[in-house]
Amino acid sequence: MVDQLPNFGREAEMLKTMGMSSLDDLFNDVPEDVRIIEKLNLPSPQTEEEILADAKRILGANVALGDRVSFLGAGIYKNFVPASVMQLINRGEFLTSYTPYQPEVSQGMLQAMWEFQTLICELVGLPVANLSVYDGSSAAAEALTCAVRVHNRKASQKNTLYVSELTPPDRLSVIKNYTQGAGITLRYLRHLSDGCLDMDSITEAAGSCGVYVEQPNPLGILDQNLIDVKSIIGEDTAFIVGVQPTSLGVMEAPGNYGADIVVGEGQPLGSPMTAGGPIYGIFSCSEKYLRQMPGRIVGKTIDVDGNEAFCLTLSTREQHIRRHRATSNLCTNETLIALMGAMHMALLGPEGIRDLAIRNMAACQLAKTKLLEIDTIALPHVNSFHYNEFIIELPGDASDCLEYLDKKGIIGGFDLANWYPDRKNRMLITCTDQTSAADIELLAAHLAVWSSTKTSGVEA
Amino acid sequence: MSHLFEHHGAIGAGYRQPEPVIPKETVIIPPALARQKAPRWPRISEPEMVRHYTWLSRRNFGIDTGFYPLGSCTMKHNPRVNEVIAQMPGIAEMHPLQPEHHLQGLMAIFHEMQDMLAICAGMDTVTLQPVAGAQGEFTALRCIQEYFRSIGQTDRNKVIVPDSAHGTNPASAALAGYEIIEIPSNSDGRINLDVLRAVVGDDTAAMMITNPNTLGIFEEDICEATKIVHDAGGQMYYDGANFNAILGRTNPGLMGFDAVHYNLHKTFSQPHGGGGPGCGPIGVKSHLAPFLPGPLVRKRPILATDPLTLVNDEVWYHWYHPEKSIGKVQQWHGNAGAVVRCWAYYRRYGYELKTMSDHAVLNANYLRRRIMDEAQDKGLAHTFTDGVPSKLVKHEFTLSLAAMKGQNGIGAMDIAKGLLDKGYMAPTIYFPLVVDECMMIEPTETESKEVLDEFAIRFVEVLGEDADVLHAAPQTTDVRRVDEVYAARNLCLSYPFDEEQ
Numbered sequence: 001m002v003d004q005l006p007n008f009g010r011e012a013e014m015l016k017t018m019g020m021s022s023l024d025d026l027f028n029d030v031p032e033d034v035r036i037i038e039k040l041n042l043p044s045p046q047t048e049e050e051i052l053a054d055a056k057r058i059l060g061a062n063v064a065l066g067d068r069v070s071f072l073g074a075g076i077y078k079n080f081v082p083a084s085v086m087q088l089i090n091r092g093e094f095l096t097s098y099t100p101y102q103p104e105v106s107q108g109m110l111q112a113m114w115e116f117q118t119l120i121c122e123l124v125g126l127p128v129a130n131l132s133v134y135d136g137s138s139a140a141a142e143a144l145t146c147a148v149r150v151h152n153r154k155a156s157q158k159n160t161l162y163v164s165e166l167t168p169p170d171r172l173s174v175i176k177n178y179t180q181g182a183g184i185t186l187r188y189l190r191h192l193s194d195g196c197l198d199m200d201s202i203t204e205a206a207g208s209c210g211v212y213v214e215q216p217n218p219l220g221i222l223d224q225n226l227i228d229v230k231s232i233i234g235e236d237t238a239f240i241v242g243v244q245p246t247s248l249g250v251m252e253a254p255g256n257y258g259a260d261i262v263v264g265e266g267q268p269l270g271s272p273m274t275a276g277g278p279i280y281g282i283f284s285c286s287e288k289y290l291r292q293m294p295g296r297i298v299g300k301t302i303d304v305d306g307n308e309a310f311c312l313t314l315s316t317r318e319q320h321i322r323r324h325r326a327t328s329n330l331c332t333n334e335t336l337i338a339l340m341g342a343m344h345m346a347l348l349g350p351e352g353i354r355d356l357a358i359r360n361m362a363a364c365q366l367a368k369t370k371l372l373e374i375d376t377i378a379l380p381h382v383n384s385f386h387y388n389e390f391i392i393e394l395p396g397d398a399s400d401c402l403e404y405l406d407k408k409g410i411i412g413g414f415d416l417a418n419w420y421p422d423r424k425n426r427m428l429i430t431c432t433d434q435t436s437a438a439d440i441e442l443l444a445a446h447l448a449v450w451s452s453t454k455t456s457g458v459e460a
Numbered sequence: 461m462s463h464l465f466e467h468h469g470a471i472g473a474g475y476r477q478p479e480p481v482i483p484k485e486t487v488i489i490p491p492a493l494a495r496q497k498a499p500r501w502p503r504i505s506e507p508e509m510v511r512h513y514t515w516l517s518r519r520n521f522g523i524d525t526g527f528y529p530l531g532s533c534t535m536k537h538n539p540r541v542n543e544v545i546a547q548m549p550g551i552a553e554m555h556p557l558q559p560e561h562h563l564q565g566l567m568a569i570f571h572e573m574q575d576m577l578a579i580c581a582g583m584d585t586v587t588l589q590p591v592a593g594a595q596g597e598f599t600a601l602r603c604i605q606e607y608f609r610s611i612g613q614t615d616r617n618k619v620i621v622p623d624s625a626h627g628t629n630p631a632s633a634a635l636a637g638y639e640i641i642e643i644p645s646n647s648d649g650r651i652n653l654d655v656l657r658a659v660v661g662d663d664t665a666a667m668m669i670t671n672p673n674t675l676g677i678f679e680e681d682i683c684e685a686t687k688i689v690h691d692a693g694g695q696m697y698y699d700g701a702n703f704n705a706i707l708g709r710t711n712p713g714l715m716g717f718d719a720v721h722y723n724l725h726k727t728f729s730q731p732h733g734g735g736g737p738g739c740g741p742i743g744v745k746s747h748l749a750p751f752l753p754g755p756l757v758r759k760r761p762i763l764a765t766d767p768l769t770l771v772n773d774e775v776w777y778h779w780y781h782p783e784k785s786i787g788k789v790q791q792w793h794g795n796a797g798a799v800v801r802c803w804a805y806y807r808r809y810g811y812e813l814k815t816m817s818d819h820a821v822l823n824a825n826y827l828r829r830r831i832m833d834e835a836q837d838k839g840l841a842h843t844f845t846d847g848v849p850s851k852l853v854k855h856e857f858t859l860s861l862a863a864m865k866g867q868n869g870i871g872a873m874d875i876a877k878g879l880l881d882k883g884y885m886a887p888t889i890y891f892p893l894v895v896d897e898c899m900m901i902e903p904t905e906t907e908s909k910e911v912l913d914e915f916a917i918r919f920v921e922v923l924g925e926d927a928d929v930l931h932a933a934p935q936t937t938d939v940r941r942v943d944e945v946y947a948a949r950n951l952c953l954s955y956p957f958d959e960e961q
Contacts, residue, residue, distance in 0.1 A: 015822070027821070028852065043810045051807045055800075062563060088514070090543060091513075097523075104937040104939055106519075107938045115955070181638070273555050275793055276792020278736070311942045319631035326631040329635050332736040332738035335734040336737060347509055350501045351503075365487060366482050418557075
């Protein structure tokens with residue numbers, strides 16, 4: 001504690017300057033009946049060494065996914081962050097700065113974020129990106145409310161949005177919280193038995209303010225139907241696509257098949273999983289949405305000498321200026337994590353992002369092949385294209401299977417009953433660039449044993 | 461200059477990856493969706509990339525660079541052990557969907573933080589899920605909204621905010637679907653009780669207020685305000701942006717608040733990172749607890765059937781979902797990494813968090829006095845006034861440069877730019893809106909007396925500088941005064957590749 005307070009022990013001297021004798025004098029304006037007299041009911045202060053020892057002990061009791069063979073994804077993906085990224089973001093000038101309100105002394109972060117915007121625009125195929133929102137779920141929610149602001153006037157289905165029925169419940173819950181205040185009605189887009197979008201339901205969505213789908217979708221399916229969506233819904237309905245950004249190393253940029261707004265969980269690019277936060281949300285759009293979009297935006301400009309400079313721009317959309325008429329309540333965002341994303345993207349380069357995507361797809365493809373060899377396991381969407389993940393159907397409850405695998409030291413995957421409570425025998429298997437062939441062999445071997453005991457009735 | 465997009469190195473420059481698990485040629489890409497054109501990303505080697513970002517970092521002012529008296533933002537030192545801890549595998553390499561027995565350590569920290577924050581604010585239940593102060597505000601308002609719906613009071617559709625409130629308050633209330641009633645402050649910057657009495661009614665859902673307020677002044681009538689709102693059936697919401705000032709001296713629970721948010725990136729030293737990540741947990745009184753977003757962490761005695769864990773032999777931590785939960789505001793468990801950092805921070809102080817607040821207030825009052833005295837000595841006391849008259853301030857204070865603006869056209873913006881030339885980050889300017897030509901100064905508890913003394917001298921020096929010098933400031937920074945109007949009129953939001961080709 002003392003090591004954090006440079007004026008500890010010098011209070012009397014400073015108080016004297018103000019004609020005071022006690023620290024209590026500084027709180028005379030707090031009404032007596034709400035003053036706290038007793039000590040805070042908290043433990044004694046610790047030294048750095050003690051805190052570190054406790055942290056090691058307590059966090060050491062976690063089972064780090066990084067230490068296990070793992071097939072868990074479902075929105076957060078095991079990735080690799082190059083060492084230079086981890087080192088650079090700890091530079092104090094980045095780490096300990098605030099939102100760059102004084103551009104003359106904040107050119108570094110401003111330029112880095114302008115470059116981030118460029119990297120994202122190039123990746124998704126749209127001309128505008130902000131410098132991050134909280135995460136993929138708030139990005140989706142903000143995109144949907146933005147679509148209502150832009151399109152509601154002309155919409156024949158007023159205050160109505162269409163969201164994929166596959167949207168994970170926790171993400172949908174965030175979307176519901178963000179949209180309910182504006183009196184928005186959410187309707188659902190259906191998917192066919194092959195997991196792809198039912199285009200009839202896209203036809204129904206024409207005339208609404210916007211549609212939200214994911215690519216790959218939450219079941220890992222790369223949906224070729226998406227290239228026809230924009231021509232069906234037309235210019236007066238926003239086509240919003242949620243992406244896993246690394247997939248765009250091989251997949252067409254959604255901006256090139258008509259997406260108006262592209263959002264996503266930025267985490268696989270540059271951010272450790274960190275139990276789901278802090279991560280960063282990607283938000284990019286076409287120019288039509290620019291003045292209604294949320295969040296901070298950096299623009300290139302000049303200083304009084306005409307030299308190149310950067311600053312925050314279009315701030316009149318924001319809460320600190322527009323208050324209750326702002327396009328969003330966003331203030332703090334995820335700049336530092338977006339910076340990690342920028343550094344990772346910069347290092348990857350145009351070929352590196354392609355290689356990274358191919359590694360992800362290769363692992364997924366190998367796992368599909370290997371698991372298909374197990375008689376007792378079915379792959380419902382075996383003929384679809386997948387990125388990162390796919391569903392398997394088990395001869396028993398996925399929760400049992402996961403428990404079995406856990407005892408073998410494998411984090412098996414995601415029990416889809418968490419999303420769809422009536423589907424107890426389905427598991428989402430996730431492979432990333434970090435999944436090895438040996439990991440997949442190990443999973444296949446154990447799944448085969450577990451499944452055979454289920455079908456033969458003999459417990460393992 | 462160093463420009464990222466002007467690096468056109470070898471293919472594969474930057475970061476070399478292992479081969480895919482099956483031959484590249486055998487990977488099947490859906491033909492209709494195959495990417496036609498690669499992103500125009502740079503090809504930059506690691507040494508060049510490290511130098512680029514190091515160069516950028518040197519063009520950025522952080523707390524580590526120098527005094528950062530940015531009012532309302534609590535730019536205190538960020539202890540480095542917190543960063544070391546946040547990068548341990550037990551947090552950095554955790555997946556939010558891992559089963560409970562993999563997460564016992566993290567859940568133990570969550571539990572301890574829920575308790576600690578509840579104790580500090582006098583609240584009953586805390587959720588750590590909101591990832592920013594503004595999201596905390598929104599979350600609490602959603603809880604209040606569902607609470608009123610649950611008791612059939614669906615006509616409560618108005619939220620009251622003082623005109624000195626942070627912009628996020630009205631923006632968050634609007635996002636939740638509320639109408640905003642902004643009420644003017646008294647001439648001393650405090651809440652006007654007569655106005656408040658006049659606006660509350662059957663349609664009042666909540667009042668949002670920060671205390672000490674954005675002028676750095678403690679709302680002495682807070683209990684009366686709380687009573688007025690409660691008597692009308694409304695809820696009281698405490699914006700915790702200024703919580704740094706009062707820890708261990710008083711708390712929002714004692715003042716009668718029903719819900720609070722905490723800015724872990726202010727009071728509990730989560731680094732601001734150039735604009736984020738933050739973390740905005742909320743605490744509520746028991747009547748609002750059933751509506752909180754889940755999951756939250758609870759503990760129970762360990763059972764024989766529980767898997768073995770290392771964190772604690774007697775206790776099992778488990779998730780629970782409040783029964784009438786509003787659902788989620790973040791898909792996972794919020795900014796868990798920030799929670800862990802702030803856990804390390806609070807452990808450093810323990811019950812001495814009170815001393816932290818004492819020193820924040822000591823430093824603010826001391827600096828205020830030193831600036832006044834110095835201005836008096838140099839005959840410059842006429843150039844500014846208190847933002848609002850007050851004997852005491854809490855963790856921050858405001859000055860009005862209106863007098864100077866009237867005398868020679870020099871305003872808060874010019875003084876801010878002049879301070880940049882002295883090697884300081886400028887205070888917050890033009891906020892709160894209720895003070896004309898406002899400068900809002902918050903030194904925080906982690907600045908030494910010497911830094912404060914020196915700043916007072918330099919600040920008054922700037923006040924005494926020629927108008928020409930100040931209009932032309934800053935001169936010594938990486939770029940000179942930046943043209944923000946040009947930026948808005950000539951939008952250039954990404955690298956202009958076309959010009960180059």
